[in-house]
Amino acid sequence: MGIDIKIPIGLMFTIFGLLLTAYGFFTRLDAALYKPSMGININLWSGLGMLILGVIMLALAYISRSQKP
Amino acid sequence: MNSEFILSWIDYLVMIIYFAFVLGIGWALKRYMKDASAFLEAGRSMPAWVAGLAFISTNLGALEVMGMTGSGMKYGMLTTHFYWVGAIPAMVFLAIFMMPFYYGSKARSVPEYLKLRYDEKTRGLNAILFAVMTILASGISMYALAILMEKVLGWNFHLSLILSAAIVLAYTYLGGLSSAIYNEVLQFFIIVVGLLPIVILSLKDVGGWHGLQQSLAPIVSHMPQHYAPDTWTTTWKYTGTAKANPLGVEWYGIFAGLGFVLSFGYWCTNFLIVQRAMSAKSTTAARNTPLIGAIPKMFIPFLIIVPGIVALVLANTPGKGFALPLNEAGQPIYDYTIIMLLKQYLPAGVLGLGVTALLASFMSGMAGNVSAFNTVWTYDIYQSYIRPTTKDKVSDDNHYLFVGRMATIFGVVVSIAAAYLASLFGNIMDFLQTIFSMVNAPLFAVIFLGMFWKRATGHAAFTGLLAGFFIALMHHGLTFPEGANTLVKGGWIAHLHAYPVEMAQNFWTAIFACSTSAIVTVVLSLLTKQKKSDDELKGLVYVLTPKLNEEAVPWYTRSTTLAIIVLLLVSILTILFW
Numbered sequence: 237m238g239i240d241i242k243i244p245i246g247l248m249f250t251i252f253g254l255l256l257t258a259y260g261f262f263t264r265l266d267a268a269l270y271k272p273s274m275g276i277n278i279n280l281w282s283g284l285g286m287l288i289l290g291v292i293m294l295a296l297a298y299i300s301r302s303q304k305p
Numbered sequence: 306m307n308s309e310f311i312l313s314w315i316d317y318l319v320m321i322i323y324f325a326f327v328l329g330i331g332w333a334l335k336r337y338m339k340d341a342s343a344f345l346e347a348g349r350s351m352p353a354w355v356a357g358l359a360f361i362s363t364n365l366g367a368l369e370v371m372g373m374t375g376s377g378m379k380y381g382m383l384t385t386h387f388y389w390v391g392a393i394p395a396m397v398f399l400a401i402f403m404m405p406f407y408y409g410s411k412a413r414s415v416p417e418y419l420k421l422r423y424d425e426k427t428r429g430l431n432a433i434l435f436a437v438m439t440i441l442a443s444g445i446s447m448y449a450l451a452i453l454m455e456k457v458l459g460w461n462f463h464l465s466l467i468l469s470a471a472i473v474l475a476y477t478y479l480g481g482l483s484s485a486i487y488n489e490v491l492q493f494f495i496i497v498v499g500l501l502p503i504v505i506l507s508l509k510d511v512g513g514w515h516g517l518q519q520s521l522a523p524i525v526s527h528m529p530q531h532y533a534p535d536t537w538t539t540t541w542k543y544t545g546t547a548k549a550n551p552l553g554v555e556w557y558g559i560f561a562g563l564g565f566v567l568s569f570g571y572w573c574t575n576f577l578i579v580q581r582a583m584s585a586k587s588t589t590a591a592r593n594t595p596l597i598g599a600i601p602k603m604f605i606p607f608l609i610i611v612p613g614i615v616a617l618v619l620a621n622t623p624g625k626g627f628a629l630p631l632n633e634a635g636q637p638i639y640d641y642t643i644i645m646l647l648k649q650y651l652p653a654g655v656l657g658l659g660v661t662a663l664l665a666s667f668m669s670g671m672a673g674n675v676s677a678f679n680t681v682w683t684y685d686i687y688q689s690y691i692r693p694t695t696k697d698k699v700s701d702d703n704h705y706l707f708v709g710r711m712a713t714i715f716g717v718v719v720s721i722a723a724a725y726l727a728s729l730f731g732n733i734m735d736f737l738q739t740i741f742s743m744v745n746a747p748l749f750a751v752i753f754l755g756m757f758w759k760r761a762t763g764h765a766a767f768t769g770l771l772a773g774f775f776i777a778l779m780h781h782g783l784t785f786p787e788g789a790n791t792l793v794k795g796g797w798i799a800h801l802h803a804y805p806v807e808m809a810q811n812f813w814t815a816i817f818a819c820s821t822s823a824i825v826t827v828v829l830s831l832l833t834k835q836k837k838s839d840d841e842l843k844g845l846v847y848v849l850t851p852k853l854n855e856e857a858v859p860w861y862t863r864s865t866t867l868a869i870i871v872l873l874l875v876s877i878l879t880i881l882f883w
Contacts, residue, residue, distance in 0.1 A: 239330070239333050239334065239487070241330075241355055241487045241490050241491070244326055244329065244330055244333075244487075244491065245490065245491055245494055247326075248322065248323070248326045248491070249494070249498070251322060252319065252322065252658070255315075255318070255319070255322075256319075256654050256655065256658075259315055259654050260654065263654075269652045269653065270652055271652075272649060272650050272651060272652055273502075273506055273650055273651065273652055273655075274506065274509065274510060276506065276509075278502050278505075278506065278651070278652065278654075278655050279652065279654035279655055282498075282501075282502055282654075282655050282658065285498070285501075286498060289494075289498070
């Protein structure tokens with residue numbers, strides 16, 4: 237009905253991905269922040285993962301849109 | 306032990322963006338809500354993958370996430386029985402054998418199927434019980450959410466209750482079932498993505514799966530019950546006797562009680578779940594819905610149970626500084642395991658994502674309950690007993706759409722009241738879960754007989770439901786789990802038999818209820834006259850329904866192919882973690 241749910245999912249994860257990747261990048265030297273995650277910059281990695289998920293969703297939405305007449 | 310978090314601006318930003326999308330989806334769907342069918346049945350237009358993810362997401366409420374992580378800590382990998390035995394086979398059965406009748410009968414709800422197959426009184430009984438229980442369940446989930454917000458984020462109890470209710474109301478009022486379903490898909494992704502960092506970090510902390518097995522061995526073998534060192538990382542290995550495993554149930558009890566009666570009673574008759582598959586766009590899509598849902602379902606244990614098992618290691622390693630908060634009686638609150646893990650591992654940023662995932666799981670449970678309630682209320686109670694359809698279809702459509710919307714508001718308001726009721730009686734959750742299993746088990750017997758035996762009659766089904774419920778009540782009143790300290794747990798009539806654990810008692814209550822209901826229905830069906838003609842039962846009963854022809858569908862999207870893949874995958878998982 238009406239909307240293609242892949243678009244909002246794709247948009248949301250792209251935004252989350254950009255946000256957390258940037259946050260992770262700017263906080264990469266903050267050792268105190270990443271003490272709970274055992275020194276792993278989990279924001280950067282999660283951000284990149286979500287960015288990939290978001291872009292894949294948007295690409296799928298684009299493909300299914302162009303397939304329809 | 307302080308369980309409060311300090312969230313930073315980035316965590317709040319993640320939360321706000323998420324809620325903007327949730328409300329945005331409701332808003333975008335508003336213009337499609339032209340009649341009651343669009344609002345209450347999503348216009349039967351959902352693709353199978355959307356319905357399938359919503360199917361699993363409705364069940365992945367916060368009580369499930371929190372409860373299962375806690376069970377991971379308490380019972381280890383044995384908790385996967387709730388998935389690999391207790392859900393997947395029932396979902397496959399629903400898809401292959403029951404969905405053709407639910408969907409093909411054109412019934413708009415499970416109670417309506419009962420009306421078409423049996424009679425008015427059977428529908429009425431089921432509709433009213435379902436409406437009341439759904440709203441109570443929704444209220445309890447809201448209560449749990451507000452308590453969590455208060456304890457973890459330090460938010461005001463009343464404010465978080467009203468705010469979360471307002472968000473759920475806004476998007477279900479705007480977009481009805483479609484909005485609930487689309488949001489469930491969004492919630493599914495956020496729950497997986499939000500909890501994944503916990504799985505990765507916690508496993509890395511203990512040195513992977515092997516490290517986990519090694520660190521658990523000394524902890525488990527030093528327990529007073531003398532469990533084998535690998536009890537927490539195996540599933541069936543120690544189910545030969547009830548005493549050898551922490552569940553306290555042996556393999557046939559798990560198989561019959563959990564794998565058959567409880568899971569079939571839940572997955573195959575609960576309208577909340579079945580409604581997602583009914584919203585699919587075709588019979589094939591409706592059959593594929595539970596099967597597509599089954600694939601993520603079987604991997605969810607790795608997302609929520611495994612971190613719970615790690616928590617047991619953490620709690621026994623003094624240097625980690627990990628401890629569960631205690632309740633008034635000094636017992637650890639296992640439901641808080643997931644929250645303590647979030648606190649343990651996540652820095653600002655992903656922490657916001659994790660908290661958002663928990664919030665999302667609460668809302669999916671609540672919205673699911675509200676959207677199932679308004680359908681049953683509008684079609685099975687209001688349209689049947691208060692204002693039947695008239696000749697004017699257009700004005701009817703508008704009227705029932707209006708009633709559906711009002712039912713949504715009413716449902717949310719009563720849920721809030723139920724949440725306050727729950728805050729007054731601490732035991733209400735145990736009480737409700739007990740009642741649920743008493744109502745669902747007989748229902749499965751009656752629906753199953755209805756679908757596969759054309760001789761089953763309305764009078765018999767109605768009596769069967771009541772008899773099953775009555776026996777469940779009696780069984781609960783006459784038996785009790787060892788160490789029970791409240792009458793809610795059973796034994797309120799007499800103490801005839803003591804079960805070693807509560808779970809064993811629940812299994813047997815369900816087994817007695819289901820078999821009583823089946824026997825009563827069969828015997829009375831043979832004694833009473835079938836009032837429905839074969840023609841009326843067409844599409845409702847197996848022998849009177851034309852076989853589904855799947856030849857037009859490519860073999861790789863056929864339900865039977867998918868079902869085989871699902872069963873194969875779950876067998877592999879079972880063997881790997883035997």
